Amino acid sequence: MESKDISYFTMVDDLQAVLDEEQKEMELSACAQKPLNTESFNYSRYHTLSEIYSFQDMLAAENPNLVTNLVIGQSYKGRPLNVLKFSTGGTNRRAIWIDTGIHAREWITPASGIWFAKKIVTDYGRDPILTDILNSMDIFLEIVINPDGYEYTHSTNRLWRKNRKLNPRTNCVGVDLNRNWDSGFGTRGASSNPCSETYHGPRAHSESEVKSIMDFVKTHGNIKAFISIHSYSQLLMYPYGYTRNPAKDQAELDRLARKAVTDLGSLYGTHYRYGSIISTIYQSSGGSIDWAYDQGIKYSYTFELRDTGRHGFLLPSSQIVPTSEETWLALRTIMDHTLKDPY
């Protein structure tokens, strides 16, 4: 340009250097957001499905003597259904089943599930109660029963509840996975309308997300407690939801529930009500814990976590850890009681 007598001025001395610097910064910030291990994982934030899958893999990789990441089936859209197995050995030991994330919009539940998973590996060998439990029993934890629904709450509709099954002859999508079990299936307390949030589906366990758990539990044959975690309402409930007939173990289940919610409340004063599903919240049929109880799993409970309606499904992420901490106390009480009752 000088040779042609064209005047100019330099805006950037070395553009390549600027671009190189920018590239380095981008790589650094991407790394900072992606946890390399479960120590740097952010437990105070709601996570995407892929972040949860990564967490499960990392936890199993970091704790090969305690944690295995099982695949028990596939969702409607073909996503893996993972269950974390916590075991100190033995063969087909008496076991506890815990699940979260059956209803997509109940984000506090998988968030707590993640926290519980980390708590178990941290406290084994430190907390005498948990250590005793794991020395004799296994714990199975399914953090996201409904991955398709959960993904949908991130991409499209934060308040979606059901799975993402396409129903024939209608635009309405989804089956309520907690109305699809073989416990009073299709009776009062569920809807036969595919457009309804409580649509029970065409048949009992028609949904792969439900059938895979049913098959797993039946094949295992030695599960002694079945705990399903939902939100919201701050409730701890035992069977039944589909009938007013009291569970034959109602008195014991009620006493244990009272102890569990007392322990839960001891941490932050959070008040839980407790009782059978049908009297505490509403009649509901085809529910998982009714099925589990009728399979002979005595300690079948369902939680409804924080809060009681102020935030509802949109519980602030700052409450994830306190909610998990208090709920853990109740879970531990139920597991401990199960350990001590070798039925």
Next chain:
Amino acid sequence: MATGELNPNHFPARRAAKVVQHYLNTRYGSPYRLFGLEEVLSATAEDVDDTGRRYHLQISAHEIISNRKQKCSAEVFFPRGEPTQPAEVKASCEELLQNTTAQEEALYQRYKGNHSLLSAQYIPDSQGNIEPDMMPFWHLSIAASSFIMLNESTENTLYNMAQVAQITQLETESDELKFDSLMLLHDMVSQEILHWKLLFTWSPAGGVKVQQMKQIPKPHH
């Protein structure tokens, strides 16, 4: 339905008590005052001939922003018949009515100027978080939605506000601030999310007034 003394921990008493919460929020709710239902302390219910059912309740109400609680007595009458008439509520929780005038006045003046009209979406956001500036409008939205929830409540519903999908301040010549909104309400019993368009006004002197409310169909996919 149970008559006589009700178990305060069971759902019939809880549902009736929730209606009292909605009533209190329609009467007294504001950007700086909001009621929650803490506990049902005791409850009885009776049929009133064929006209409906009346609940007598002792509840613990919680004024959320000042974090104060008070025992209140209330009566809720659910009329029978078609078309369904709204519930009728009598309740008083005067001790919880703290003076919020200064804050309300400051908010009112700030937004009365009509220079930049408020417009916001998704309160709370997906993570459950609310910008501090938006908090008073979240409270105001719950108060305004309480008119819908009170109107729609029966013995077979339990309503809570799920999310403010959209709130837009409109220009107006009158003294009140005016808002157009889309409110998402959750009914615990059916588990449905109900979409309601709500046009309402608010001023410190006038409180919340609803001009129009209309349910719109939810998307099915």
